[in-house]
Amino acid sequence: MRRAGRVVTEMHERIREAIRPGVTTAALDAIGREVLARRGATSNFLGYHGYPAVICASPNEVIVHGIPGDRVLTEGDIVAIDCGAVVDGWHGDAAFTAPVGDVDDVARRLIETAEAALAAAIAQMAPGRRLGDVGHAVESVVEAAGLSVVREYTGHGIGRAMHEDPPVPNHGRPGSGIRLRPGNVLAIEPMVNAGSAETAVLDDGWSVVTADGSWSAHVEHTVAVTDEGPEILC
Numbered sequence: 001m002r003r004a005g006r007v008v009t010e011m012h013e014r015i016r017e018a019i020r021p022g023v024t025t026a027a028l029d030a031i032g033r034e035v036l037a038r039r040g041a042t043s044n045f046l047g048y049h050g051y052p053a054v055i056c057a058s059p060n061e062v063i064v065h066g067i068p069g070d071r072v073l074t075e076g077d078i079v080a081i082d083c084g085a086v087v088d089g090w091h092g093d094a095a096f097t098a099p100v101g102d103v104d105d106v107a108r109r110l111i112e113t114a115e116a117a118l119a120a121a122i123a124q125m126a127p128g129r130r131l132g133d134v135g136h137a138v139e140s141v142v143e144a145a146g147l148s149v150v151r152e153y154t155g156h157g158i159g160r161a162m163h164e165d166p167p168v169p170n171h172g173r174p175g176s177g178i179r180l181r182p183g184n185v186l187a188i189e190p191m192v193n194a195g196s197a198e199t200a201v202l203d204d205g206w207s208v209v210t211a212d213g214s215w216s217a218h219v220e221h222t223v224a225v226t227d228e229g230p231e232i233l234c
């Protein structure tokens with residue numbers, strides 16, 4: 001899984017450098033394809049229930065699962081980039097949200113809060129902690145910032161498949177849920193909205209948007225529980 005994680009991390013690095021006003025989301029997908037090919041890795045997104053690309057690119061009010069295309073990113077936008085890779089049958093899956101040029105305070109705070117929520121959740125990835133502690137960490141950070149966290153979509157276990165049990169909700173009760181053990185690997189992925197937490201799906205059957213049109217940030221790491229604590233694989 002570490003090798004798959006390194007490929008996903010390289011996809012992130014290459015795509016992040018390419019994000020600027022004027023670039024299309026399809027061009028970012030092409031970079032993802034190039035990295036996968038160069039590393040001899042395959043895509044876990046392409047063909048997943050018919051999904052047509054190797055990344056998801058979700059601008060502004062799109063929360064997750066935006067399909068790359070000819071949409072041009074413009075100054076002031078934010079865009080969530082979700083990437084996955086498979087190496088020798090092992091999966092990696094991770095996402096970041098980036099500003100496009102200069103962005104306003106709301107956009108900056110969305111990104112910072114999503115990143116802080118993910119960091120707080122990762123800190124819970126130690127033996128003996130429970131799944132509810134992970135979700136609670138996300139929820140606490142987001143609510144303290146006065147933003148809302150999406151509940152209809154969750155993180156997930158990951159390993160020989162991209163989506164394994166258990167689902168990893170972005171909310172929870174401390175001390176509840178399954179106990180984490182060394183060797184568990186979870187993809188933790190908070191989705192943070194500026195307005196309400198409600199979601200809708202566009203006619204393309206994939207793009208998940210905020211119901212109220214407010215902007216949203218999505219970040220994700222694939223994280224292993226080890227005896228020494230959390231290890232971020234990508």
Ligand code: MF3
Pocket residue numbers: 044045046048051055056065082083084093094156187189220
């Ligand atoms: N990476 C997403 C997740 O975190 C899944 C992408 S859906 C796909 O679960 F269709 F694009 F693969």
Ligand code: CO
Pocket residue numbers: 093094155156187189220
């Ligand atoms: Co995921």
